[in-house]
Amino acid sequence: MTQMHDLPAHRLAAMVRSRELSPREITEHVLARTERHDPGYGAYITVIAEKALEQAQYAEKRVMSDTPESLPPLLGVPVPIKDLDLLAGVRATYGSRVLADNTAPIDSDTVARLRAAGAVFPGKTNTPEFGSSCYTENDVAPPARNPWNPELSPGGSSGGAAVAVAAGLAPVAHASDGGGSIRIPASVCGLFGLKPTRGRISGAPVKPDLVGLSTSGPLTRHVADAALMLDTMSGNLPGDYYTAPPLPPGETFADHVRREPGRLRIGHYAHTGSAGLPVHPDVLAAHESTLRLLADLGHEVEEIPEPGDAHFGGTFSDDFAVIWAAMASATPVPAEREPELGELNRWLRERARALPVPEYIAACARLQRGVRSWMAATEPYDAVVTPVLAQPPVPVGYFAGDGPEEEFRRMTAFTPFTSVFNVTGQPSMSVPLHHAPDGAPIGSMVTGRMGGEPLLLSLAAQLERARPWADRVPPVWHD
Template identity: 90%
Template sequence: MTEIHDLPAHRLAAMVRSRELSPREITEHVLSRTERHGPALGAYITVIAEKALEQARYAEKRAMADTPETLPPLLGIPVPVKDLEPLAGVRATYGSRVMADNVASFDSDTVARLRAAGAVFTGKTNTPEFGSGCYTENEVAPPARNPWNPELSPGGSSGGAAVAVAAGLAPVAHASDGGGSIRIPASVCGLFGLKPTRGRVSGAPAKPDLVGLSTSGPLTRHVADAALLLDVMSGNRPGDYHTAPPLPPGETFADHAGREPGRLRIGHYAHTGSAGIPVHPEVLAAHEATLRLLADLGHEVEEIPEPGDAHFGGTFSDDFALVWAAMASATPVPAGREHELGELNRWLRERARALPVPDYIAACARLQRGIRSWLAATGEHDAVVTPALASPPVPVGYFTGDGPGEEFRRMTAFTPFTSVFNVTGQPSMSVPLHHAADGSPLGSMVTGRMGGEPLLLSLAAQLERARPWADRVPPVWNA
């Protein structure tokens, strides 16, 4: 028998509009699964069951009173929000014990758009402190655990969001990505995750990211669901530092998820250049399998140099680390409580305070020159394919315990492919095409041109049809 959590979000939304299924039934189902599995998997920092049921009752009344064509696109669909994003009237801990009692007084622009689209908010998903890590462990909630194997990490910083979707606790989830934080958990949890183009989704009103590394985006099981969420999340506000090219009038991302991409010219690489970071044999095998699939689908596939020394002058890792430290320092901390932060964030913020402003500006300028060089070198390619990560999933606790410098080194070695596309601002997705020998998922990363989400979604949908993945689910799915 098909369970509610087996159905994609776009199908649930259609069933709400046709009155085949009520928002209350959907919400009660996912809340029941959240109560049963959420605590052991560390999916949420805060569950707001009563608020969710109230929203679902309102959505149900609206579904019965209005005509289907006037209903908003996500009416009655549960969408948890990552706990780096303010949701009015709900705790916003940012994964930090110093913010454990903080309650948001406003919706972020992204949350406001989801609310206007009819989403039901079931809670705030787990994230590392200030989103600074590529894992999801903190001092305000149990560690997030991978539904495929609870001994393994689900990645981060959108680890709780990935757990919720992969375990069937939500049909889709809001996530965000500043250095790989959508694509990392998508890869290790067997999901589709899309980091949009810089400026596609507004950071209003208060996201402190002048460089534009971070953006909200969708984590889903189905490509069509990601397109649906991106249509809702997209938009800009006055004062945004960055804006993305709009779609032509009348077009939606959902439209493109249903189109064929045509024959594409695709570049690829799977090495880390002068960084010298080893890539696991199973990751390399999965990468080669992705290239064969793309060739079989009729695309032109050719190897290209990685965005290394030739583009970024051999300083990318150091420059990105400086900007990352500056971002970590931007979150306000209550006076006198800095010492209560986790070890990694204390270390990052100390580095940021010791950083002269001219050095920061120089690092940003070098990164900008690298962006121009890389985009010029790959301008003839419709997309670039790489592994999402350098290794299969790692155990919970793998990154911590040996000091913040070693922790940062391990994070860099695990995620050498993702952060460059936060710097360039290109749209980038992790596609769940493969599994390691132990059954854990391995994602392939595909990056498009600036503003190229339509083509990425078309290509992702083609891959989804060729190698369907939604029926491959972790053991907890049927529990």
Template identity: 90%
Template sequence: MTQMHDLPAHRLAAMVRSRELSPREITEHYLRRMERHDSAYGAYITVIAEKALEQARYAEKRVMSDTPETLPPLLGVPVPIKDLDLLAGVRATYGSRVLVDNVAPIDSDTVARLRAAGAIFTGKTNTPEFGSSCYTENDVAPPARNPWNPELSPGGSSGGAAVAVAAGLAPVAHAGDGGGSIRIPASLCGLFGLKPTRGRVSGAPVKPDLIGLSTSGPLTRNVADAALLLDVMSGNRPGDYYTAPPLPPGEGFADHVEREPGRLRVGHYAHTGSAGLPVHPHVLAAHESTLRLLADLGHEVEEIPEPGDAHFGGTFSDDFAVIWAAMASAFALAPDLEPGLGRLNRWLRERARSLPVPDYIAASARLQQGTRSLLAATAPYDAVVTPALALPPVPIGHFTGGGPEEEFRLMTAFTPFTSVYNVTGQPSVSVPLHHSPDGLPLGSMITGRIGGEPLLLSLSAQLERARPWADRVPPVWHD
């Protein structure tokens, strides 16, 4: 029997406009599921049921008073917000115990766009402190747990967002990606996750762009919902360092979901070069299966060198670690609060303070030079395919047994494929095409050219049609 959370977000929005479902019905359904299941899965740091119901009542008034053509695209659709973005009047903990009582005075630009589009905010999703890790465990809330197996991690830093969607506690979710933080949990939880082109989504008014690693983006169960959310989230504000190439006038990302991509030239790799990081056999088997599917669909598939070795002179990991430490130090915090931070962020911030400015500039320059080299070398390819991660899902606590340096080493070994595309600024997706022999999700990562979200969405939708994944859901889905 079809349940309301079986319906994709774009279908829910259409049913609201046609008055087949009311915003209140939809909101109450998801709030009931959150109340029933979230204590076991840790998707949310903060739930705002009363505010959500108030928004739903307002949405119902709009449905009854406006014509369907004038209603905003997400009216009545619940969209939780990752707790690294500001939602006015709701606490913004950033996953840190030192900010557990911090309340956002304003919406971030992305949240404001979602609000204007009619989204209903049910809460703030779980995230590690300042989004600094690839798992979602903190001192504010219980750890986020993978709906496919609660003993396993859903990844991070958008782990709570992924859990909410994968467990049927939200139809879609706002997320963010600075080193893989959308694509990592998408791969581990069997979702479609899209990191947009640098500059596609504004970080206004308070997020510093720095080198431009981080961006908001969607986590969804299908490609069409991701395109819908990206259409809403996209835009720039005065003061943004970066802007992405615009779409043609009158065209949206959703327009590309039903379009065939044509015959593409696809590069691929699944090795980690001189880093020598092992890639799990289940991951390699899934990667090969993706390549066969692409070839069966008529695409030209060709192996290429691993970008870190070929273009970043063998210093990518070290240089990225410098920038990551700088990002961790960018959050303004009173000195007396520093001792209350988690050990990873204390270590990253101390490391950033000890780095001479010339070292930071040199690392940034090497990364930019590597980016120029990589973009030139991969320009002939319409897309590049890799595994999303080096390993299948790992247990809760996998990363935290040693000190912070060991924790950072384990995170690097787990995520060797994602962060290079935060440095280059290219759009990149994780597509939930596979499961391991023991039934755990394994994503394939596809990266496009700068500004290439339309083609990525078209190709991802073609893969979704060829190998549908919507009926593959974790056990909690049916409870």
């Protein structure tokens, strides 16, 4: 029998508009599942049940008073917010005990757009301190655990968002990605995750990412839901450093889910070049399976060089580490409370303070030259396919415990494929096509041209039809 959490977000929204389901029913169902299951999975840092029910009640009034055509697209649909974004009147910890009592005075622009679209906010999802790591463990909440196996990590830094969707605690979730933080948890939790083009979604008013690595985006089970979320969150404000190429007038991302992508020319690679990082056999098998599926669907598939060697002069990892340390230093922390930060962030912030400005500028310049070279070399390809990660999901606690330098090394070895596309700014998605022999999910990453979300969504929908994944869920789904 179909349960309410089996329904995709776009279907829930349609049922609200037609009065088949009430926003309060949906919200109560989500909150009940959260109360029952979240203590064992750590999806949320903060649950705001009372506020969510108030929002649901307001949505019900709109359903009864407005015409269906005039209702906003996400009315009554629960959408948790990652605790790196501001949700007015709710604490914003950024995953840090230093900010455990911090309350957001306003909504971020992304949250404001979701609010205007009628979304209901059940709470703030778990994230590592300042989003600095690829796993979700911190000092303000229990560790996030993978719904497929609670001994495994759900990745990060949008780990809590992924847990909420994968465990059926929310139909979709807001997430963000500065080095793979949407695609990593999507891969290990069996979800669809999309990092949009740089500048597609505004970081206003407070995200100080001058290099443009980070962006908000959706984590979902269904491609159509990701398109709906992207239509809702997209937009720019005066003062944004970057803006993405707009869609043609009157066109939406949701339109492209219903369109065939045509025959595409697709490049691929699955090696890490001079870095010499090993790629697990299960990951390689999943990658080869994706390539066969794409070929079976009529696409032209050919191998291309790994971008670090061919285009970034072999310095990509070092240069990215410089930028990552600078980003970790951007969140204001009183000097007397710096010792309370986690070991990784203390180490990153110390590296940033010791970094001469000319070295930072030189790293940015080398990365920019690499981006130009990579873009020119891959222009003939409609998309590029790689693994998301070098390994299947790893245990909770795998990364930490042996010092911050070793932690950073392990994270780099786990995620050698994702961060290059934060540097280039290209749209990039994790598609949940595979599972390892032990049942753990393994995603495939597909990256498009700048502004290429429409084609990525069309291709993802084709893959979803060819190899449906939404019915494959973890055991907690049926509890």
